Amino acid sequence: MKRTKKMLSLLLVSCLGLGLAACDSQGDVQQSGEQPVILAVSFGSSYNETREATIDASEAALQAAYPEYEVRRAFTSQIVIDILEEREQMEIDNVTEAMDRLVADGVKDVIVQPTHVIPGFEYDDVMKEISGYADKFDSMKVGDPLLTSDKDYDTMVEVLKEETAAYNAEGTAIVFMGHGTHHEANESYTRIEKRLHAAGLTNYFVGTVEGAPLVDEVLAKVDAGDYDKVVLLPLMIVAGDHANNDMAGDEEDSWKTVFTNAGYEVECVLNGLGQYEGIQKMIVDHAAAAMEEQKPVLLTVSFGTSYNDNRDLSIGAVETALADAYPEYEVRRAFTAQIVIDILEDRDGHEIDNVEEAMERLVADGVKEVVVMPTHVMNGFEYDDIVKEVGKYADKFDSLKIGTGLLTDAADYEEVVKVLAEETAAYNTEKTAVVFMGHGTHHEANATYTTLQEALNAAGYNNYFVGTVEGAPLVDEVLAKVDAGDYDKVVLLPLMIVAGDHANNDMAGDEEDSWKTVFANAGYEVECVLNGLGQYEGIRKMIVDHAGETIAE
Numbered sequence: 001m002k003r004t005k006k007m008l009s010l011l012l013v014s015c016l017g018l019g020l021a022a023c024d025s026q027g028d029v030q031q032s033g034e035q036p037v038i039l040a041v042s043f044g045s046s047y048n049e050t051r052e053a054t055i056d057a058s059e060a061a062l063q064a065a066y067p068e069y070e071v072r073r074a075f076t077s078q079i080v081i082d083i084l085e086e087r088e089q090m091e092i093d094n095v096t097e098a099m100d101r102l103v104a105d106g107v108k109d110v111i112v113q114p115t116h117v118i119p120g121f122e123y124d125d126v127m128k129e130i131s132g133y134a135d136k137f138d139s140m141k142v143g144d145p146l147l148t149s150d151k152d153y154d155t156m157v158e159v160l161k162e163e164t165a166a167y168n169a170e171g172t173a174i175v176f177m178g179h180g181t182h183h184e185a186n187e188s189y190t191r192i193e194k195r196l197h198a199a200g201l202t203n204y205f206v207g208t209v210e211g212a213p214l215v216d217e218v219l220a221k222v223d224a225g226d227y228d229k230v231v232l233l234p235l236m237i238v239a240g241d242h243a244n245n246d247m248a249g250d251e252e253d254s255w256k257t258v259f260t261n262a263g264y265e266v267e268c269v270l271n272g273l274g275q276y277e278g279i280q281k282m283i284v285d286h287a288a289a290a291m292e293e294q295k296p297v298l299l300t301v302s303f304g305t306s307y308n309d310n311r312d313l314s315i316g317a318v319e320t321a322l323a324d325a326y327p328e329y330e331v332r333r334a335f336t337a338q339i340v341i342d343i344l345e346d347r348d349g350h351e352i353d354n355v356e357e358a359m360e361r362l363v364a365d366g367v368k369e370v371v372v373m374p375t376h377v378m379n380g381f382e383y384d385d386i387v388k389e390v391g392k393y394a395d396k397f398d399s400l401k402i403g404t405g406l407l408t409d410a411a412d413y414e415e416v417v418k419v420l421a422e423e424t425a426a427y428n429t430e431k432t433a434v435v436f437m438g439h440g441t442h443h444e445a446n447a448t449y450t451t452l453q454e455a456l457n458a459a460g461y462n463n464y465f466v467g468t469v470e471g472a473p474l475v476d477e478v479l480a481k482v483d484a485g486d487y488d489k490v491v492l493l494p495l496m497i498v499a500g501d502h503a504n505n506d507m508a509g510d511e512e513d514s515w516k517t518v519f520a521n522a523g524y525e526v527e528c529v530l531n532g533l534g535q536y537e538g539i540r541k542m543i544v545d546h547a548g549e550t551i552a553e
Helices: 005-018 048-065 078-088 095-104 121-131 150-163 184-198 215-223 241-247 255-261 277-291 308-313 315-325 338-348 355-364 381-391 410-423 444-458 475-483 501-507 515-521 537-552
Strands: 037-042 070-075 109-114 139-142 172-178 204-208 229-234 265-268 297-302 330-335 369-374 399-402 432-438 464-468 489-494 525-528
Touching: 037 048, 037 095, 048 070, 048 277, 070 078, 070 095, 095 121, 109 121, 109 277, 121 139, 139 277, 150 184, 150 277, 172 215, 172 241, 172 255, 184 204, 184 338, 204 215, 215 255, 229 241, 229 255, 241 255, 255 265, 297 315, 297 355, 308 315, 315 330, 315 537, 330 338, 330 355, 355 381, 369 381, 369 537, 381 399, 399 537, 410 444, 410 537, 432 475, 432 501, 432 515, 444 464, 464 475, 475 515, 489 501, 489 515, 501 515, 515 525
Parallel strands: 037 070, 037 109, 109 139, 172 204, 172 229, 229 265, 297 330, 297 369, 369 399, 432 464, 432 489, 489 525
Antiparallel strands: none
């Protein structure tokens, strides 16, 4: 492509201001294949000021973070590229042109970092376009769009909360306008709204120009609340044509007009996401993740729970312990309970993979070594299903290993007895029965509970009892054993990784058939301790050790 004098001047400014290329004293741009390149790929904008405040700022953040890289630019919108060339003689490469230029310049190592908000059609097109160049470089890696991982949504919520704090007043609805798409990734907009609401920002709403929800649906949600003012902001990297016209324009169908006609005071904030330091940092972090060599993955597989606090205290704590013990591994999460996965997505916009989805993601990400570590108490039906599902992928990795449940061999029972004794020492008093409620199963592994009971008794804890909700022994059998002793108080604890629905309802609920009610009706003073096993450091260490044994196999 021919470079105009104006373009050469722009390149020189970039060289001097951002260090995007080495320049000699004559002003010639020196291309060197020795320097790796970050290719920042954006949709683009013909609005100069907002482009500079967003796309330019994001590229500058990349350059500042990675001075050893040359940062280059490509736009995906050919319309924008043509407008800028015709109006200002500013030449910007599309993706094909940028990739061809990298090859021609002898570049060896490339990071392609999109600045798109969601992994929609634009991102798919970028991936398709660059795929043909994979064999042209020693290394070509691709970063994720803004909203890709669960962590991305958490970060986005925090950034939006911080950047809109000045507008977040009583009686004010804060409405974000995204682009929208007919791609399945459009669900990202619904998901971010759910995450905002889950974070307590129930006066925050998200709509789209070309997808769903559209402005009328957003208006209906705002009308259902008690608001007199609406603040409109773009949920786009750049506050360009859509923000200036579809959102803040004076046309009859603009969002500003729609909300004004509905009786609201309307304020438009024309800040693109790329103006926010927190968003720029997300882009930088995504590039950093792409730069890293793919770590082996330790996939923790748990039943799951919809109780957020208890999930963090137990499953989250187990995953943290594994990450701390094995920093050379990336720790990922999967749940086996689809009903829990669905509740979390519908209620909180919290997306968690089931086992199949997690394995497919590992394959897609090019992971070579995987250790699957279940957090289940025993090796029952859930564990069998994990082994069966994971086994389908045996030929997809260089190494694929599966750990065992908490209670597998004799040493495990001895260790669990020690942990339970230590964690319940404060309740282990005269005339107190300490009763553990396990899940139970019709699988032969239900014998785990009887074996644990025998191990407790063998260790001298004859006032400790183990029962199940859905297996054997059931609560009536446990009550009979307690009645046979000389007790006046019963302490109930879950024998489950998480103190979730079973613990809160079947054990500690007020229903007629709950364990608390059954023992209280039998005349006992009852105390319920809602601690999942995952909250105990000793249990977490056991899971870490099991993972270590699996890694060493």
